[in-house]
Amino acid sequence: MTLGYLSSLDLNNFIQAAREVPYQRIESDLFPGVEVWIRRDDLLDPVISGNKAYKLLFNLLEAREQGADTLITCGGAWSNHIHATAAAGARFGFHTVGIIRGERPPQLSATLQDAERFGMQLLFVSRQVYRKRSYPGFLLELKIAANCSSFIPEGGANLAGARGAQLFGQIIDSSLPAGLNQVWLACGTGLTLAGIQAQLRGVSVIGLPVLKAENSIRGHVSQWQEAPAPDAGEIELCSGYHCEGYAKYPDYLRDFQQMFEQETRIPLDPVYTAKLLYGLHREIAIGRVPAGSKVLVLHSGGLQGRRGFLPN
Numbered sequence: 001m002t003l004g005y006l007s008s009l010d011l012n013n014f015i016q017a018a019r020e021v022p023y024q025r026i027e028s029d030l031f032p033g034v035e036v037w038i039r040r041d042d043l044l045d046p047v048i049s050g051n052k053a054y055k056l057l058f059n060l061l062e063a064r065e066q067g068a069d070t071l072i073t074c075g076g077a078w079s080n081h082i083h084a085t086a087a088a089g090a091r092f093g094f095h096t097v098g099i100i101r102g103e104r105p106p107q108l109s110a111t112l113q114d115a116e117r118f119g120m121q122l123l124f125v126s127r128q129v130y131r132k133r134s135y136p137g138f139l140l141e142l143k144i145a146a147n148c149s150s151f152i153p154e155g156g157a158n159l160a161g162a163r164g165a166q167l168f169g170q171i172i173d174s175s176l177p178a179g180l181n182q183v184w185l186a187c188g189t190g191l192t193l194a195g196i197q198a199q200l201r202g203v204s205v206i207g208l209p210v211l212k213a214e215n216s217i218r219g220h221v222s223q224w225q226e227a228p229a230p231d232a233g234e235i236e237l238c239s240g241y242h243c244e245g246y247a248k249y250p251d252y253l254r255d256f257q258q259m260f261e262q263e264t265r266i267p268l269d270p271v272y273t274a275k276l277l278y279g280l281h282r283e284i285a286i287g288r289v290p291a292g293s294k295v296l297v298l299h300s301g302g303l304q305g306r307r308g309f310l311p312n
């Protein structure tokens with residue numbers, strides 16, 4: 001499958017690429033009695049992947065409008081957001097600086113090697129310093145604030161990121177195959193869930209937390225949904241599938257992922273989408289998804305992160 005990818009930094013170009021993202025029916029015994037579809041935002045662009053592309057879009061447009069030539073952001077060693085930001089900077093002509101949590105290791109993760117190859121300058125800071133990343137003055141303290149730079153918080157979690165998540169919701173709303181009644185997605189901060197849930201009409205949206213932080217996800221969702229659509233429903237979280245925490249990859253999850261990938265030929269990432277599909281599989285098995293439901297699963301990308309877990 002080849003798609004138009006994000007060839008220029010332009011809202012209409014982005015919308016067009018996002019509208020071309022395919023929906024695919026999954027035929028698999030892993031989901032008995034339920035019709036399952038997947039939206040392949042991993043295919044939106046080969047390197048500016050999945051939901052991170054949506055969260056970056058308005059951040060990039062604003063940076064360009066403000067005449068910024070540098071994007072500064074932060075994340076961990078396997079961060080999809082760091083990877084996408086470095087790639088977007090290279091593609092659209094921004095310098096990029098990545099503030100990375102922890103000491104510089106002798107051998108960089110594959111993610112950070114890519115980021116450097118894309119031209120990102122990596123700045124390693126202690127966990128203690130990293131904790132202050134959302135305080136005003138953080139960049140000054142690191143002596144990297146400059147007039148022509150634009151700061152994007154970790155994961156793209158700011159107002160511009162929330163607007164991007166809303167756009168994601170609008171695009172799904174206008175392109176959803178007919179008859180689907182549930183949309184499932186993996187949540188880290190919950191910002192993507194907030195945007196999508198505010199925009200989708202007449203379907204329930206179910207977020208599956210991939211880390212043990214449901215309350216903070218609920219908090220984030222309401223924080224970013226200042227004005228949800230009047231007919232947007234309740235926030236539904238499907239708990240119990242964080243598999244002991246962020247980036248934890250127990251054998252049963254690995255086995256499930258292998259089975260899913262062999263049957264469908266759709267690659268997943270261990271941190272987000274493998275847990276999402278596993279959670280859906282289990283919820284169907286224990287009868288929590290009514291037979292005959294038509295479920296859309298969002299493939300939110302992040303496949304670059306597989307390299308931290310799986311032999312390539």
Ligand SMILES: *Cc1c(COP(=O)(O)O)cnc(C)c1O
Nearest residue numbers: 187188189190192272300301302
């Ligand atoms: C970051 C990420 C998410 C979570 O997005 P939030 O908006 O933080 O909830 C889901 N899937 C993938 C692949 C991601 O990289």
